[in-house]
Amino acid sequence: MPSTRSQTQATIDFPRRKQSRTPVRSRGGCRDAPLNDPAVTLPPLSPQEKVLPLSPRKRLDDDNLCNIPQLLPCSPPKQSKKENELPTHSHGGRCLFSSEQPTGKSPSKRNDVVPSPLHKRQETPRSSRSHLNKKPVCMQLFKQEGSCYQQVKRVLHTAIPDRLLARxxxxxxxxxxxxxxxxxxxxxxxxxxxxxxxxxxxxxxxxxxxxxxxxxxxxxxxxxxxxxxxxxxxxxxxxxxxxxxxxxxxxxxxxxxxxxxxxxxxxxxxxxxxxxxxxxxxxxxxxxxxxxxxxxxxxxxxxxxxxxxxxxxxxxxxxxxxxxxxxxxxxxxxxPPYTKEQIASILQERLRQVPDDQVLDSAAIQFCARKVSAVSGDARKALDVCRRAIEIVELDVRSQTILRPLPGCKSPATPALVSPVPHRVGLPHISRVISEVYGDRLALGGGGANDHFPLQQKILVCSLLLLARQLKAKEVTLGKLHEAYSRVCRQQQMAAVTHSECLSLATLLEARGILALKKAKEARLTKVSLNIEEKDVEHALKDSALVGNILAGGRL
The missing domain is CATH 3.40.50.300 (P-loop containing nucleotide triphosphate hydrolases)
Incomplete structure (x- = not known):
């Protein structure tokens, strides 16, 4: 019976258990070839090599190559002092770090330490030769010099000069x-x-x-x-x-x-x-x-x-x-206050002390002299305005850079660059500084959207101008000014302010530098005078329609 059963029952062949594959690179270049392939002959394992477990979790320490993080090119790994002291060996232009002494045989891939990108980027002899063959740079960007501005500011001082003009x-x-x-x-x-x-x-x-x-x-x-x-x-x-x-x-x-x-x-x-x-x-x-x-x-x-x-x-x-x-x-x-001709001559005399002066424009000098003489006739103020305008241009120039050859470079291919002419101080710079210094003293009229000068103050200045012409006097008392102001308001069918409010308006005009007040024991006896030339006041007030009609009438 047993022999008969063995002859009649079919034989079931179970597949053999696959043996673990060892990732060994073959001499023919094939990687990870199966063991049951009869066409592939595997070399015998050396005693130094060992078979790793199939699962990475069962590998210990350095054998767990799957847990080594991939290094980014921009962040090389930190090395301890012991790693820095290891000997390095150059193979084909690359530096390899090894924890074992080099032998005659080529080490296997598992025993090699993966070189970091920083070591791969080290210069080779070929790259160092190409770096030495580069031509030296003969041009470089430099900050512009402002020595010319310093010289001009030095001569525009407000101390006592050696020579006093127009006096x-x-x-x-x-x-x-x-x-x-x-x-x-x-x-x-x-x-x-x-x-x-x-x-x-x-x-x-x-x-x-x-x-x-x-x-x-x-x-x-x-x-x-x-x-x-x-x-x-x-x-x-x-x-x-x-x-x-x-x-x-x-x-x-x-x-x-x-x-x-x-x-x-x-x-x-x-x-x-x-x-x-x-x-x-x-x-x-x-x-x-x-x-x-x-x-x-x-x-x-x-x-x-x-x-x-x-x-x-x-x-x-x-x-x-x-x-x-x-x-x-x-x-x-x-x-007396300096005239525009005298202020212009003072500025020009100072600028002659600077050789080859190319900083202040002649039109800017005339403009500064005309504006300062119209407001105060103060020569020190004109010097301050010009010096401040030069500082504005100097800061703008110093923030720029120019291309110049290096001091020790004598290359024939380097072009001869000439230092550019510095920026000149023109009318916009002087006008900007004057508006900052004097504010609204020259902006009496306008009548536009930017006209913030109160109407009652305009009428008070206009009344003072007409009263001074009628009396042929530069100074009038506050009582007479209030009477003239009240008559002008009645003619224009406007409400006039009281005497105390008129004193407040005159004080505000004094703070703006338009009027000059000489106070007395009684408020009515306070003397009021214009602090600006009559021509400039009349020219500014004519821009307003209402005040222009008052001045055109010429009567109080």
Missing amino acids: EKEMDTIRCFLKEHVCGEKPGSLYISGAPGTGKTACLSRILQDFQKEQPGSKTLVLNCMSLSSSHAVFPAIAEQMGQQGASKTASRDLLRKLEKQLSAEGTPMTVLVLDEMDQLDSKGQDVLYAIFEWPWLAGSRLVLIGVANALDLTDRILSRLQVRPKCKPQLLHF
């Missing part, structure tokens, strides 16, 4: 006064007035420097009254400059007597006392100013007094008692 007549008057009173040992007083920036202090300082060299026996005392805490503090300041010790602790009456004795003592050299910003000594009853102006006329006085202030009528308006005593009345000298 020859005033300087001759001061020299004649000093020679007459100091050299002739004759006491006297001089009052110098003028708007800020008209050269009063500069001319006087230049003359006193030269005069001290000519008359070394005289003594000069200069005091700026702006630095004093009060008007009566002028006496201790003068006493300290004259050599009196402890003058600040002495009573004012005793100190005044000591000063009078010292100024009138025999053998005392002629003393020139200069009080700058003299209007700051304004006090109740004006006792300080009266006492100072009486010093030159004391018996045996050796004092020559020179006062400097902005107000034109300081001695007539504040020191009215000096009119009764003509002997004590000082000699007057007025410095």
